Amino acid sequence: MREPATTSDTAEPATACGTAANLLTDNPELYEARFPDPDRLAGRWAEDTLRSHGAGQRVLDLGCGTGRDAAHLHRAGRTVTGADLSEAMLTYARTHHPGPDYLAADLREFALADREFDAVVCLDSALLYCHTNAELDGFLRSVRRCLAAGGLLVAEMRNGAFFLGRTDLLDAPRVDAFTWQGTAYRSTTTLSVDRTAQLLRRTRVWTAHDGSAPVEQRSAWRLLFPQELRHVLAGHGFEVLALYDGPGPRTDPPWHEGAAPGTATDADRLHLVARLLPTD
Structure with missing residues (x-):
């Protein structure tokens, strides 16, 4: 998988750990x-x-x-x-x-x-x-x-270690938008730390101006x-x-x-x- 993104966002996992259908890695x-x-x-x-x-x-x-x-x-x-x-x-x-x-x-x-x-x-x-x-x-x-x-x-x-006492990437959702083949897409990404599992969890909601229903996708990093x-x-x-x-x-x-x-x-x-x- 690849994630050429800013430090507060990442690309969707390329089903690297058996994840389910995914908007980006399926396309x-x-x-x-x-x-x-x-x-x-x-x-x-x-x-x-x-x-x-x-x-x-x-x-x-x-x-x-x-x-x-x-x-x-x-x-x-x-x-x-x-x-x-x-x-x-x-x-x-x-x-x-x-x-x-x-x-x-x-x-x-x-x-x-x-x-x-x-x-x-x-x-x-x-x-x-x-x-x-x-x-x-x-x-x-x-x-x-x-x-x-x-x-x-x-x-x-x-x-x-970055997340020890820091909330820079956790304080507010990140919103990104781009257009592909005439369709405008918008993603709202929220990160949270699951300290017990030692995971950085991500929830991302996709919307598109073509009238399709919003899609919520979840993933996590160790x-x-x-x-x-x-x-x-x-x-x-x-x-x-x-x-x-x-x-x-x-x-x-x-x-x-x-x-x-x-x-x-x-x-x-x-x-x-x-x-x-x-x-x-």
């Missing part, structure tokens, strides 16, 4: 109209990160959505596999963003027979659709199985904290090489070529680079 063209990324900022950030950490050529893009970032990595010369659970997204990606090999996979637990990768990329908070510890363990076990020795995990996601993330990764045999809040493709100001990673983990995004350590 990939509408998705790209709502979240345009003409400069391929997320793909460029991912390629720069892979290159700067010496990643090999074989890349798995987990939660690839419409395939924009996977195709950018392919054009950069990498051998790319894009994986997503949404068949609508995969069909669209094969047609509109060709080059990578696209296949269906559930990021919470997957096995890609006879495929080995030098890096796994998981952008746009896709990792956070692992809501439970068991799902997060399943994701990391699966990543470990398909990574070559010394392979990299590169992820970009929301930062659970809120992971920086030290918690380090601990979980270490338990699965990964060494964290970089963990910082910005700059990145969805920060303000956004990442640009030549920008150095920050040293804090305080803002609303986290950017992770971890290496799989050799086994004894």
Whole structure:
């Protein structure tokens, strides 16, 4: 899935965790109209990160959505596999963003027979659709199985620590509007923190001026904290090489070529680079 949006909004999940019918992920063209990324900022950030950490050529893009970032990595010369659970997204990606090999996979637990990768990329908070510890363990076990020795995990996601005492993104609904194929769409998005489940819950109501009934959709992200993330990764045999809040493709100001990673983990995004350590 992809979410080229501001820091207070995100794209709909590409059925990455078995979600039901979804207006955007069931209509990939509408998705790209709502979240345009003409400069391929997320793909460029991912390629720069892979290159700067010496990643090999074989890349798995987990939660690839419409395939924009996977195709950018392919054009950069990498051998790319894009994986997503949404068949609508995969069909669209094969047609509109060709080059990578696209296949269906559930990021919470997957096995890609006879495929080995030098890096796994998981952008746009896709990792956070692992809501439970068991799902997060399943994701990391699966990543470990398909990574070559010394392979990299590169992820970009929301930062659970940002919501400790902050309500910037919770105080009021966010309203967005755009027009696609002559129809004006409006979304009203409300975020709330479920502290018991450690989830950031989202309710989004869609309306359109074509007279169709409003549609309410719900989703959630796991809120992971920086030290918690380090601990979980270490338990699965990964060494964290970089963990910082910005700059990145969805920060303000956004990442640009030549920008150095920050040293804090305080803002609303986290950017992770971890290496799989050799086994004894």
